[in-house]
Amino acid sequence: MQASPLERRREIAALVRSSGRVQAAELSTRFSVNAETIRRDLSTLEAAGDLRRVHGGAVARATLADEGRVSDRIGERREEKLAIARAAAAEIPPFGAIFIEAGSTTGHLAQLLPDRGDLLIVTNALQIALALTDLGHSTVMTIGGRVRPASYAEVDTWALERLAALRFDVAFVGANAVDLAWGLSTPDPAEAAVKTAILASAQKSVLLTDASKFGLQAACRYGSIEDIDVVVTDAGIDPATAEEIRALGPTVRLAGPHPQLEDT
Numbered sequence: 001m002q003a004s005p006l007e008r009r010r011e012i013a014a015l016v017r018s019s020g021r022v023q024a025a026e027l028s029t030r031f032s033v034n035a036e037t038i039r040r041d042l043s044t045l046e047a048a049g050d051l052r053r054v055h056g057g058a059v060a061r062a063t064l065a066d067e068g069r070v071s072d073r074i075g076e077r078r079e080e081k082l083a084i085a086r087a088a089a090a091e092i093p094p095f096g097a098i099f100i101e102a103g104s105t106t107g108h109l110a111q112l113l114p115d116r117g118d119l120l121i122v123t124n125a126l127q128i129a130l131a132l133t134d135l136g137h138s139t140v141m142t143i144g145g146r147v148r149p150a151s152y153a154e155v156d157t158w159a160l161e162r163l164a165a166l167r168f169d170v171a172f173v174g175a176n177a178v179d180l181a182w183g184l185s186t187p188d189p190a191e192a193a194v195k196t197a198i199l200a201s202a203q204k205s206v207l208l209t210d211a212s213k214f215g216l217q218a219a220c221r222y223g224s225i226e227d228i229d230v231v232v233t234d235a236g237i238d239p240a241t242a243e244e245i246r247a248l249g250p251t252v253r254l255a256g257p258h259p260q261l262e263d264t
Contacts, residue, residue: 016050026057123143127152151191171206177213178207
C-alpha cells in the first residue's frame with residue numbers, strides 16, 4: 001500500500017536528518033511516485049524548514065557554526081588540514097605578494113612555505129607571522145589592528161585601512177562555514193569585514209577548508225562561493241557538493257586521491 005503524502009514527507013524528512021542528503025531520483029523509486037510528486041514534496045518540506053533543496057535532491061538545513069580558539073582548532077582534523085595545506089601550496093606563485101589569512105588550516109600552510117626571498121608574505125595572524133619569520137628569508141608583514149584572542153587575527157580599522165592599500169597575487173583564506181546558498185560566513189563581524197577586504201585585494205583567492213565546514217552557516221556573511229577561484233578541501237567532501245561548487249565557477253582541488261572529483 002502506497003504511503004500517504006503526509007507519511008511520505010515525514011519519511012523523507014527523517015531520511016534527510018539521518019543521512020544529510022537525499023536524491024530525488026532515489027526517492028521517486030523508493031516511494032513509487034513520479035518526479036513531479038517528489039519535487040512537490042521537497043518544496044513543501046523546504047517551506048516548512050525541514051530541508052533545503054539543491055540540484056537533484058535536498059540536503060539538511062545548515063546548522064550554525066561555532067568558533068573555538070585557533071590554538072585548539074589547529075589540532076582538529078589535523079591530517080586532513082595538513083593534506084589541504086600541501087595541495088594549496090601548489091598555488092604559491094613563482095614571485096610576487098601573497099596573503100595568508102588567520103586560521104588553523106592556513107596555519108599549516110605557513111609551515112610549508114619554501115624559503116623565498118622573492119616573495120612578500122602578508123598576514124593578519126600573529127602566530128603565522130612569527131612562524132614565517134623563523135622559517136627563512138621571505139619578507140613578512142602583518143597588517144596591524146586589534147588582535148582577537150580566539151583567532152589571533154588582526155581586525156578593525158587599522159587592518160582594513162592597510163588592506164585597502166595592498167594588492168596580492170594570491171590570497172590563501174580559511175572558513176568557519178561554507179554554505180552554497182548563504183555563502184562564506186564567520187561568527188564575528190570584525191573578522192567578516194577583514195575577510196571581505198582580503199578577497200577584494202586578491203587577484204586570485206584560494207579557499208582552504210576541510211569537508212566538515214560545508215553546509216554550515218555562521219552569523220556574518222562576507223562573500224559567496226563565486227568570490228573564490230580555487231577551493232582546496234579533503235576527499236571527504238560530498239561528491240554532489242563538489243559538483244555544485246564547480247558549476248558556480250571555482251576550481252575544486254582535492255587533498256588526496258579522489259580522481260572522480262578532481263578538476264582537470
